[in-house]
Amino acid sequence: MSDPIFAEDFRAEPWWWHAAPRPEETPAPLPAETDVAVVGSGYTGLSCALTLARGGRDVAVLEADTPGFGASSRNAGFVGKVCKHGLGELVDTLGEAKAVAVYRELGAAWDYVAELVEHEQIACYFTRCGRFVATATAKQYEALARDLELKERLLGEPFEMVPHAEQRREIGSQRFRGGAIMPSLGSIHPGLYHLGLLERARNAGVGIFGSTRVTGIRRERGVFEVHTARGAVRARDVVIATNGYTGRATPWHYRRIVPFRGFMVATETLSTEQLERALPGHRTYHDYVNNIDFLRRAPDEPRILFGGLTGTMTDDLALMGRRLHARLVATFPELEGVRLSRAWSGYCAGTLDLWPHLGVEDGIHYAMGYCYAGLPMGTWLGHKVAARILERNDGHTLFAERPFPARFPFRGGSWPVPLAMAWYNFQDRLSMRE
Numbered sequence: 475m476s477d478p479i480f481a482e483d484f485r486a487e488p489w490w491w492h493a494a495p496r497p498e499e500t501p502a503p504l505p506a507e508t509d510v511a512v513v514g515s516g517y518t519g520l521s522c523a524l525t526l527a528r529g530g531r532d533v534a535v536l537e538a539d540t541p542g543f544g545a546s547s548r549n550a551g552f553v554g555k556v557c558k559h560g561l562g563e564l565v566d567t568l569g570e571a572k573a574v575a576v577y578r579e580l581g582a583a584w585d586y587v588a589e590l591v592e593h594e595q596i597a598c599y600f601t602r603c604g605r606f607v608a609t610a611t612a613k614q615y616e617a618l619a620r621d622l623e624l625k626e627r628l629l630g631e632p633f634e635m636v637p638h639a640e641q642r643r644e645i646g647s648q649r650f651r652g653g654a655i656m657p658s659l660g661s662i663h664p665g666l667y668h669l670g671l672l673e674r675a676r677n678a679g680v681g682i683f684g685s686t687r688v689t690g691i692r693r694e695r696g697v698f699e700v701h702t703a704r705g706a707v708r709a710r711d712v713v714i715a716t717n718g719y720t721g722r723a724t725p726w727h728y729r730r731i732v733p734f735r736g737f738m739v740a741t742e743t744l745s746t747e748q749l750e751r752a753l754p755g756h757r758t759y760h761d762y763v764n765n766i767d768f769l770r771r772a773p774d775e776p777r778i779l780f781g782g783l784t785g786t787m788t789d790d791l792a793l794m795g796r797r798l799h800a801r802l803v804a805t806f807p808e809l810e811g812v813r814l815s816r817a818w819s820g821y822c823a824g825t826l827d828l829w830p831h832l833g834v835e836d837g838i839h840y841a842m843g844y845c846y847a848g849l850p851m852g853t854w855l856g857h858k859v860a861a862r863i864l865e866r867n868d869g870h871t872l873f874a875e876r877p878f879p880a881r882f883p884f885r886g887g888s889w890p891v892p893l894a895m896a897w898y899n900f901q902d903r904l905s906m907r908e
């Protein structure tokens with residue numbers, strides 16, 4: 475790249491692939507049959523496969539690209555306890571008991587990841603670093619305080635408001651007017667976490683088949699025939715774990731998922747002083763709007779990872795690199811001359827009701843629709859699908875209770891994304907007004 479904002483080592487691929495390179499391997503021949511065929515090899519598919527294999531099932535994971543090619547090796551590694559519906563909104567719409575139950579399950583998903591990483595000894599920089607949510611106006615600051623007070627009262631989640639005058643201990647940016655620390659949230663190296671799950675699944679006996687795009691699924695006399703670009707596999711059960719990469723091969727799911735893109739960049743290596751001035755709090759960070767900018771330190775090298783402009787409809791990573799660089803510099807003017815070493819994107823899955831969904835349609839299991847928060851939820855719901863297939867008594871989840879909506883005129887694809895983002899951006903501009 476000749477543009478001065480790109481470093482010599484610039485690559486249009488996730489920073490995470492540096493420590494967790496994509497497994498390059500010739501896929502083994504497909505088995506003629508298996509107990510369970512899992513479509514997709516991200517957190518959902520692997521977590522499901524691991525629990526199934528430990529439960530005694532023969533499992534084949536079928537992946538269109540290299541294992542983990544999807545969002546699971548491309549995300550920001552924020553480990554939160556969130557969904558698109560705020561706790562206050564759920565208290566108003568579902569009542570306090572149900573709202574608390576939903577948020578308790580988000581907490582259970584977080585704990586599940588923490589226990590899995592510890593129990594499986596996955597070296598992936600998992601830490602309870604806490605999150606700093608930054609506000610741009612007094613109005614946002616007050617609204618954030620109200621949100622967090624409710625969470626503390628109903629869920630016991632601690633928080634600390636940080637006024638503008640003290641914000642420098644958390645973030646060295648004058649773009650913000652104070653914020654709040656949520657100390658119980660975490661971060662992870664998403665690529666190493668994925669690789670750890672992949673190894674554990676393989677060691678448990680799961681067959682992982684890359685370059686194996688599923689093209690269709692047929693059911694005959696109670697057995698599924700899963701057709702792929704490399705032949706067919708017969709399976710007693712099938713799990714669809716394709717989230718934002720869901721395609722027409724599974725048309726029922728395709729009509730229910732709105733894929734949208736997330737974008738991130740990684741800076742070149744920074745000096746300790748630069749990093750300490752910008753992100754002294756060592757936390758994960760985002761602003762208090764719908765269409766967030768999100769940032770953190772890379773856990774393995776002195777770099778800042780910065781994401782935003784979610785939902786932009788472009789493949790042009792050089793353009794998105796420039797736009798994110800401009801936002802990084804607007805946040806930290808002293809990083810003006812700092813160049814980028816990476817820019818990348820990945821697909822997330824929105825749903826028409828903004829809820830994640832787990833269920834069974836026409837005998838086929840699925841878990842998807844995490845709306846940008848699938849690191850804990852994908853791991854958790856993948857495990858839940860497996861528990862259901864194993865007919866264990868721990869398969870219950872509130873995210874299986876609602877019907878998975880499809881609504882006319884949506885028939886699949888990303889076309890509603892610009893409309894949704896325009897609405898979010900409009901709301902964000904309103905919330906910026908003092």
Ligand SMILES: Cc1cc2nc3c(=O)[nH]c(=O)nc-3n(C[C@H](O)[C@H](O)[C@H](O)COP(=O)(O)OP(=O)(O)OC[C@H]3O[C@@H](n4cnc5c(N)ncnc54)[C@H](O)[C@@H]3O)c2cc1C
Pocket residue numbers: 513514515516517518519536537538539541542543544545546547548549550551552553554686687688689715716717718719720721723735736737738781819820821822823842844845846847848849850851852
């Ligand atoms: C830039 C970015 C930042 C994000 N940040 C965060 C974050 O900080 N915290 C968080 O919780 N979440 C975050 N997310 C969301 C999170 O990464 C996803 O929700 C999660 O990884 C979904 O996991 P998954 O296993 O369900 O799907 P994926 O990891 O996307 O895997 C789906 C897989 O299915 C495969 N596939 C699709 N169709 C077929 C087919 N027909 N046959 C075979 N294989 C197929 C794809 O190739 C893909 O590998 C972010 C996402 C992005 C893109």
